[in-house]
Amino acid sequence: MLQLKKLSKIYKTGDKALSAVDLTVPQGQVMALIGPSGAGKSTLIRCINRLVEPTSGSITLGDVEITSLKGNSLRQQRRRMGMIFQEYALVERLTVMENVLSGRLGYVSFVRSFLRKFPQKDIDEAFRLLDRVELLDMTDKRADELSGGQRQRVGIARALIQDPALLLVDEPTASLDPKTSRQIMRLICEMCEERKLAAIVNIHDVVLAKSFVQRIVGLEQGRIVFDGKPDDLTEKELTKIYGEEDWEDTIKKDESLA
Amino acid sequence: MVVLKKNDLKVWQRRDRKAQFKIWASWLFGAAIFMWSWQQISEVTTWFFVWDAPRIAADIGSRAMPPRWEYLSTLWRPLWDTLNIATLGTVLALLMAVPIAFMAARNTTPSTLFVRPFALLVIVSTRSINSLIWALLLVAIIGPGVFAGLIAIGIRSIGFCAKLLYEAIEEIDYTQVEAITATGASRWQVMTYGIVPQIMPAFAGIAIFRWDINLRESTVLGLVGAGGIGLQLQGSLNTLAWSQVSLILVVILAAVVVSEAVSAKARGAII
Numbered sequence: 001m002l003q004l005k006k007l008s009k010i011y012k013t014g015d016k017a018l019s020a021v022d023l024t025v026p027q028g029q030v031m032a033l034i035g036p037s038g039a040g041k042s043t044l045i046r047c048i049n050r051l052v053e054p055t056s057g058s059i060t061l062g063d064v065e066i067t068s069l070k071g072n073s074l075r076q077q078r079r080r081m082g083m084i085f086q087e088y089a090l091v092e093r094l095t096v097m098e099n100v101l102s103g104r105l106g107y108v109s110f111v112r113s114f115l116r117k118f119p120q121k122d123i124d125e126a127f128r129l130l131d132r133v134e135l136l137d138m139t140d141k142r143a144d145e146l147s148g149g150q151r152q153r154v155g156i157a158r159a160l161i162q163d164p165a166l167l168l169v170d171e172p173t174a175s176l177d178p179k180t181s182r183q184i185m186r187l188i189c190e191m192c193e194e195r196k197l198a199a200i201v202n203i204h205d206v207v208l209a210k211s212f213v214q215r216i217v218g219l220e221q222g223r224i225v226f227d228g229k230p231d232d233l234t235e236k237e238l239t240k241i242y243g244e245e246d247w248e249d250t251i252k253k254d255e256s257l258a
Numbered sequence: 259m260v261v262l263k264k265n266d267l268k269v270w271q272r273r274d275r276k277a278q279f280k281i282w283a284s285w286l287f288g289a290a291i292f293m294w295s296w297q298q299i300s301e302v303t304t305w306f307f308v309w310d311a312p313r314i315a316a317d318i319g320s321r322a323m324p325p326r327w328e329y330l331s332t333l334w335r336p337l338w339d340t341l342n343i344a345t346l347g348t349v350l351a352l353l354m355a356v357p358i359a360f361m362a363a364r365n366t367t368p369s370t371l372f373v374r375p376f377a378l379l380v381i382v383s384t385r386s387i388n389s390l391i392w393a394l395l396l397v398a399i400i401g402p403g404v405f406a407g408l409i410a411i412g413i414r415s416i417g418f419c420a421k422l423l424y425e426a427i428e429e430i431d432y433t434q435v436e437a438i439t440a441t442g443a444s445r446w447q448v449m450t451y452g453i454v455p456q457i458m459p460a461f462a463g464i465a466i467f468r469w470d471i472n473l474r475e476s477t478v479l480g481l482v483g484a485g486g487i488g489l490q491l492q493g494s495l496n497t498l499a500w501s502q503v504s505l506i507l508v509v510i511l512a513a514v515v516v517s518e519a520v521s522a523k524a525r526g527a528i529i
Contacts, residue, residue: 049440051436051439051440075444076442077442078439078440078441078442079441081440082440083437083441085433085436085437089434089437090434090437091434091437091438091451091452091456092434092455093456093458094451094455098451102441102443102451103441104441105438105442106441106442106443107442110444110447110450113443113450113451114447114450155437158441162441168440
């Protein structure tokens, strides 16, 4: 459903963030993207919704070529891609409800959004999602009053209300404690299953990734160096992605969980 | 910092002899300049008037006390004008400062090459000229009265408000803007959802702060004929009606104290 062909990104500073990445994500698949800091994980995700302009290559979502889009047609494709951020990226001074409804901005006119007059069906959906992420009683709280886990759940609701076909998830658990991390990962995966969404999840925590996703892709210096099932991620593969280290625990922990 | 070795003892001093001497020399030089300047000023001062000052001050003081309280009834109207000049002038300034701030901020400007320099020029030029001078100019152009004062205060405040506001815009958290952009929001929606909520506290703070300053500034605008309580002040000064002058000063002081209290309250409520 999502297809990247020879995707490259070279920043103005000359840093090669991505070099000729080929990647296909079918519908309904949750894929974890792992790799050391600076490997290009964030760049890859941001190229897909064009928060970062790719230097060359093509991205197709469904049957739409995304790299050449401009203005309104780009906005229409962005609506199909929900994004979840590391530091939640909620608008801190707006309420939870406003934050969730901001996921509908691509669908409503400027005047309606400015006056906060969203269509009733959007509001119904917002309440349904807030109920689903167990934040119904927080609806009127300001985003900066919530805890990290709660904020990330608002972030998830905001992404889902877009009614996306694809979720782009950038380090969803990096600022959360281990328990909340697992809950958030579980929630994201459940939601993807319910709605048959494809997802790319950037994640540092290899153990966490292995216990939740069906497929892992390893990125190193802008190149894909591993692509396979969580079980195939051996010590040798981890060394290829991250470099020399004692990986025994990372692999063993996973077995003990299973 | 110098560490000297005396026998086996390590002695530490803040400076060595040479640095110490340099500091003393610069003090001497500074004192010499001060003395020389003092001498220059002294030569062009008519000391008779200065020695006379305490007597004159006491004389004016005795004429100014007590303030002529019945004059208060004619002051309400100019005081109200002054308040209006300050308030409407601030509103006017904010209306113009907001677009200029967005044009000047590096992260929101439509063009760093053409629009931003223009916006910065507006900011610098309106800020660099005192409101009293703006008022002098405007009284000549649009005639004396409250309106000239209002425009003067407005123009003078644009640069101040726009500068502080564009600095606030440049300091916003960009990931919130990214998040709103990623939903497929339009440029204006990104502005109202991603940026505006983040700069609201700064905006409110700037508005109140500038209003507070403008109230003080508008009390003197009347001196050049731009309306408000300054007009009464000038009239009383010219007719040597010291008891009225003292009353006006008391009224201005009271107004400033009230505005101080109001702005402290308002700021507390918003932030």
